[in-house]
Amino acid sequence: MSLISAEFLLFTAALSAVYFLVPRKCQWAVMLAGNIIFYLLVGKVFPIFLIVTCISAFCCAIMVDRVRERFKKSRSECHTREEKQKNKELCTRIQKCIMAACFIFNFGIWAVLKCSHSLPLPLGISFYTFTAMGYCIDVYRGKYQAEKNPARFALFLSFFPHMLQGPFSRYNSLTETLYEAHGFSWSRIKEGGIRILWGVFKKTVIAYRFGIIADCIYGQKTEYEGIYIVILMIAVTLQLYADFSGYMDMAAGICRIFGIRLEENFRQPFFARSIEEFWRRWHITLGAWFRDYLFYPVSMGKGAQALGRKCRKRFGNALARIVPSLIALFIVWTATGFWHGNAWNFRIWGWMNFFFIGSGILLEPVYTKWKKLLHINTESRWWKVFQMCRTFWLFAYMEMFSSACSASAAIRLTVSLFHWSVPDGYALLETFGMEGYDVIVLLAGVIVMGIVDVMKEKKIVIQDVVDRMPVVIRYAGIVGLVYMVLLLGDIGTDATKGFMYAQF
Amino acid sequence: MRNFKHNAKKAVLFLAVVIAYEMLFSFLLEPVTYQHFLETELKENEERGILPDMVVIGNSSVEMAFVPSVLEEGIGDAGCVLNAGTGSQMIWGTYYYLKELFRQYDIKYAVVGIDYSIFFGADSRNVRRDLVVLDRIHSADIRAEYIKNHFEKKEYIYLLKSYRNREYFGSMAENVSGKLDGNYRKGVDSREGTHYLERGYVYSTEKGDLHTGIYGANQVDVNQVSNESMEYLDKIVELCREEKVELHFVALPTSFSGIYGSDTYQSAVDFFNAYAADKGVPFCDMNLLRNRTEILPDDMLSDEGHLGYNGALICSDIYAEIFNRQRSGRDVSDYFYHSVDEMKKDIKGIVVCDLGTKPYGEAGDRMIHAKSIHEEGVIPEYEFWVCQEGSEWIKLQEYSEEAECFLPAKYLESKVDIQVNCRSRGSNAEWEKRKRISKEPE
Known part of the structure; x- marks a missing residue:
């Protein structure tokens, strides 16, 4: 079952109908059943790995909680400070052993499947494994108590809108609304429907066309050079953005229908003025996951602190602050590269991100000095535009690199970038197998996407704008968007193309 | 109550917007079609009181083989002949189209074109050919029956004309200018190449003499008969009996060289001879016309499966004679070779x-x-x-x-x-x- 299909539409409609018809206290059970049906229909195989992760994470969190409670009780019986300290240390050690076992087990399965070339990657494994482990860490940190009901925990982990491409939901954030009962609301249906439609438009009209260009150039990489590589960079970046954010819109729209709040995963990324900021706007929840569960523990751990002290003695305060962060950053980006794929182009991609962010941190004093020297007003519009363009092109290059079939192919493309040639427009169209109207559709789509992003950046609520429109205009816009998808989108009886991030 | 009225108004407005978009995109995207010219002509004829009472029907081989005016002249008392052939029309499409025509007009004679390739061998799903026929059926019940029996649920989206024609998005300007053309509005097809002439007949100005030859042989396997196609052929026979329409079968000319190279063509002829005899329906295979290589040489075809204009004139003229004989119960065997082998041995030059x-x-x-x-x-x-x-x-x-x-x-x-x-x-x-x-x- 494709997500852009009548079957999925029917599935969602049927699930929402049952969801709102059943007694409210049973709604969460209906949603759980829906998740299982979804996984069976889309995944096509028995969700053994999902069940294993669910059971192991549930048990891990329960045990961590129980250990905490037990030791808390026994600590209250301790008389001396040393006894209390030992009690706490023992508690922490036991908890860490439980956590380690759970981590090794789940991340081990994920890593083995990731590295295996013969075994297919189960649907959504990267997303639910990381979500489950994040949940365990939060319980360990005492952020909230472990969920006692295994079925409700299964509902959280297997929640179908975020199964394929995220976002990485935090337990306390998602379950605020996931377990709640929700009444039927026509306005929520409309809002959710419009958001889903917008996501489908981005995926099937814009991402699809950019994908044609990208596939064409990747498929014949030894032949194309110069402007073609530049076009490839733009195409692969905008394809990924339209595809991924389109899916997020669909997921958020579905959740809106049910009255469930899903975390946003994109915040107008192309307005970022640095790579660091970019990753706070693009795939926000992935960045947050690595920040909270890898970067902070590493950079603030005992090892990092010891290293910081050594650096202070040798290199001074400035570097002492930066070195542990850089090491943590390196680990994070190595892990992020591996999360995307077990190939050299993904690893190099991760290290490139590390390089750009790390060098930005290291060279910040130098940049500040130069900006002062050159009297650059960093709040001026042209400087902001320059930074946004720079960030876009850096990201675009890195995406082109990671999307190549191998590191050597990516390097070949990089070299080809500097063999400059500019063919005429018709030759370009012919090369990509596109017609003139495809280009117009692409440009128009990108402009509309850009306008929506500008509005969101200015904190204009799109839904309010839509609601304020005269009824005829509103209906014309919505129906017009439906027709654009029907007539220009990659849909129909043969639409089996998946979403790009589902491969991770 | 007020809420209900308000919501009802909004629902009606929404529906109106959807219909407006559908009409707009149908107009913009649908290319110039033979159907427009056919319907314009039929409407004009109806206003003049000219209604078809004979129909020739089948796939494009029929569409390009029978010139209605020549048939009318040859048959004599056939008031008006309608060529209801459409490209790739399958036998079920013929059945439903005939049902519609019998309801619209007082048809006395129906000639069904038999293309052996439809009846023998595997067929791959082609929704467009069924849509062409569907567009010519206006009765709601016949349309519903046709859709229910021959369209898969996932194909219902093709019922939207805008969606069906979405591949013509790039040629929107051409479509619109074609429809705004004066000749189009008058129902005159002034396009180059293959185009509409009269009452459903479509002809090609292509000359076959340089484009036909000894192809892969016209092979059929009568052991792979399509049960669905035969079922619908039975239904056509039954339908014509109920409606008291005189039914004839005819196989239209294809390239001689394709038959010459075939060692199975005879089996298809035998199959349909036996079937037609069993059903009491006159049948003839125009490929086995005596002196066919002189009367209808491959030069007269526009390609290996379709007659060109000159070929259609000759075919229509000869078939009119054959038809007259068959309907008066006279023997027509002297028009034809008795077998493919006899034909192969009788070629001249x-x-x-x-x-x-x-x-x-x-x-x-x-x-x-x-x-x-x-x-x-x-x-x-x-x-x-x-x-x-x-x-x-x-x-x-x-x-x-x-x-x-x-x-x-x-x-x-x-x-x-x-x-x-x-x-x-x-x-x-x-x-x-x-x-x-x-x-x-x-």
Whole structure:
């Protein structure tokens, strides 16, 4: 079952109908059943790995909680400070052993499947494994108590809108609304429907066309050079953005229908003025996951602190602050590269991100000095535009690199970038197998996407704008968007193309 | 109550917006179709009180084989003949279309074109051919029955004309200008190439003499009969009985050379002879017309499966005679050969010639090889010509019995036309049969 299909539409409609018809206290059970049906229909195989992760994470969190409670009780019986300290240390050690076992087990399965070339990657494994482990860490940190009901925990982990491409939901954030009962609301249906439609438009009209260009150039990489590589960079970046954010819109729209709040995963990324900021706007929840569960523990751990002290003695305060962060950053980006794929182009991609962010941190004093020297007003519009363009092109290059079939192919493309040639427009169209109207559709789509992003950046609520429109205009816009998808989108009886991030 | 009225108004407005968009995109995207010209003509005829009472129906081989005015003249008392052939029309499409026509008009005669390829062998799903027929059915119940029985649920989206024609998005301007054309509005098809002429008949100005030849043989396997197609053929027989319409079957001419090369064509003829006899329906196969290679040589086809205009005139004229005889119960066997073998042995002179090329040597040269179908005892001679793009024709080899001719690589550097002329030894004709092919540079 494709997500852009009548079957999925029917599935969602049927699930929402049952969801709102059943007694409210049973709604969460209906949603759980829906998740299982979804996984069976889309995944096509028995969700053994999902069940294993669910059971192991549930048990891990329960045990961590129980250990905490037990030791808390026994600590209250301790008389001396040393006894209390030992009690706490023992508690922490036991908890860490439980956590380690759970981590090794789940991340081990994920890593083995990731590295295996013969075994297919189960649907959504990267997303639910990381979500489950994040949940365990939060319980360990005492952020909230472990969920006692295994079925409700299964509902959280297997929640179908975020199964394929995220976002990485935090337990306390998602379950605020996931377990709640929700009444039927026509306005929520409309809002959710419009958001889903917008996501489908981005995926099937814009991402699809950019994908044609990208596939064409990747498929014949030894032949194309110069402007073609530049076009490839733009195409692969905008394809990924339209595809991924389109899916997020669909997921958020579905959740809106049910009255469930899903975390946003994109915040107008192309307005970022640095790579660091970019990753706070693009795939926000992935960045947050690595920040909270890898970067902070590493950079603030005992090892990092010891290293910081050594650096202070040798290199001074400035570097002492930066070195542990850089090491943590390196680990994070190595892990992020591996999360995307077990190939050299993904690893190099991760290290490139590390390089750009790390060098930005290291060279910040130098940049500040130069900006002062050159009297650059960093709040001026042209400087902001320059930074946004720079960030876009850096990201675009890195995406082109990671999307190549191998590191050597990516390097070949990089070299080809500097063999400059500019063919005429018709030759370009012919090369990509596109017609003139495809280009117009692409440009128009990108402009509309850009306008929506500008509005969101200015904190204009799109839904309010839509609601304020005269009824005829509103209906014309919505129906017009439906027709654009029907007539220009990659849909129909043969639409089996998946979403790009589902491969991770 | 007020809420309900308000919501009802919004629902109606929404529906109106959807209908407006559908109409707009249907107009913008739908290309110029034969159906428009047919419906315009039928409407004009109805206003003049001219209603069809005979229908010839089937796939494009029927659509391009029968000229209604020639049939009317030949048959005599057929008031108005309607050619209801459509491209790739399957037998179920014929059944539902006939149902519709019987409801609309007082039809007395129905001639169903039999294309053996529809009845024997595997078929792949093609929703467009069923949509063409669906568009010609206006009765709601017949449409509903047709959709229910022949469209899969996932294909219902094609019922939206805008979606169906979305591949024409790039030619929107052309579609619109075609429809705004004065001739289009008058129902006159003034396009080049294949176009509509009268009452459903579509003709091609292509000449077959240079484009037909000895193809892969017209092979059929009667052991792979399509049960669904036969089921609908039975239904057509039953329908015509109920409606008291006189039914005839006819197989339309295809390229002679395709049949000549086939060792199974006879089995298809036998199959339908037996079927038609069992059902009491007159049947004839126009491919087995006596002296067919002189009356309807492959030159008269626009391609291997369809007659050109001149071929259709001749076919319609001859069929009108056959039809008259059949409906008065007279024997028509003298019009036809008794078997394919008899036809093959009765050819006169050279009836088809063909050519191809094959690599020769290492330097990119090629060898042209020709062959022909001819009467026993006739010795064919071949003359070879070549014409590079933008140049004049050059004779490579004079007439001789040599069926091969060397083609140097230099001629293959650009697009090249290669032609073989064929005549009988001793003939003074410039050529009796000829064949031309084009070859792109390698």
